[in-house]
Amino acid sequence: MSDVADQEKLALQAIRAFLATKTCYDVLPVSFKLVMLDSTLSLKGALLTLLQNGVVSAPIWDSVQCQFTGLLTANDFVNALRFYENQPKLLDELNTLKLEDLSRVEEEIGATKIENYNVSPHLSLNEAYKYLIKARTHRVALVDEDPTSKRKIVVSVLTQYRLLRFVALNCKETQMMKTAIGDLGLGTYSNIVTTTMDTSLTEVVRQLSNIGVSALPVVDDQYRLLNMYEQFDVLGLVKANGHGDLRMTVGEALMRRPEDFPGVHTCRLTDTLSDIMEIVRRTRLLRLFVVDEEGKLKGIITLSDILRYICTV
Known part of the structure; x- marks a missing residue:
């Protein structure tokens, strides 16, 4: 095995060992913004919120059930456009469609529904990565539990980019x-x-x-x-x-x-x-x-x- 291959193997071993010792909480910056969307919000209102805040996804919260119900992404808007593009007479409904009704629209065209993947922020980054790959998703909501009320709390969203950048910034072995x-x-x-x-x-x-x-x-x-x-x-x-x-x-x-x-x-x-x-x-x-x-x-x-x-x- 060449020196380059040897160094690469050692680098991979070091990075994997590092990720096993860190949790999803470690990836989160000291200060960050979390945009939450109420499930009764219209799709247009939700997407304007994404644009105004410069984010590509946001957790959806059911205020009646007090629970996380999914992650809204650009893919959901693409699916909605596709649905109404085939039914131009209903196109105006796109502006008033509520997030809680979006799954029905996506189901009718056979598209993937709103993602509701979530894990504990205490999960190791190795396990979080495995979850991302198994679920075939680019992001997962981090949902914790309030120790007193036992209610679920959406802490943040872990994305593939956040995970990869965490490795790039903290593992000098990537230079090998x-x-x-x-x-x-x-x-x-x-x-x-x-x-x-x-x-x-x-x-x-x-x-x-x-x-x-x-x-x-x-x-x-x-x-x-x-x-x-x-x-x-x-x-x-x-x-x-x-x-x-x-x-x-x-x-x-x-x-x-x-x-x-x-x-x-x-x-x-x-x-x-x-x-x-x-x-x-x-x-x-x-x-x-x-x-x-x-x-x-x-x-x-x-x-x-x-x-x-x-x-x-």
């Missing part, structure tokens, strides 16, 4: 991970669904809902990566009855993006996890698009791919 990602086999390199600048948003929404992915790469006729269109972009359509803007093309929609859009992150097959973790330390990273020297799309690496490699023994 020098094996090229092409040799690690990280990511997906076949059957990648793409879109173009001329594709209608109606078609993109249908693809995002049907396939269950969080973003589609935008390519030209030479398969060069130009941009991406993600579920969070769809949230912008809620403004001013924006569902009518589904007639726009992807190119037109991207022109309306806010100026603070963080951009599209790319990498090469020769890059290493050490390089990727450095990006995670500096900026919010949800996925990487693998491109060649000509900028042509080769594959996609998700946070699930990275966490599965780092955390799985």
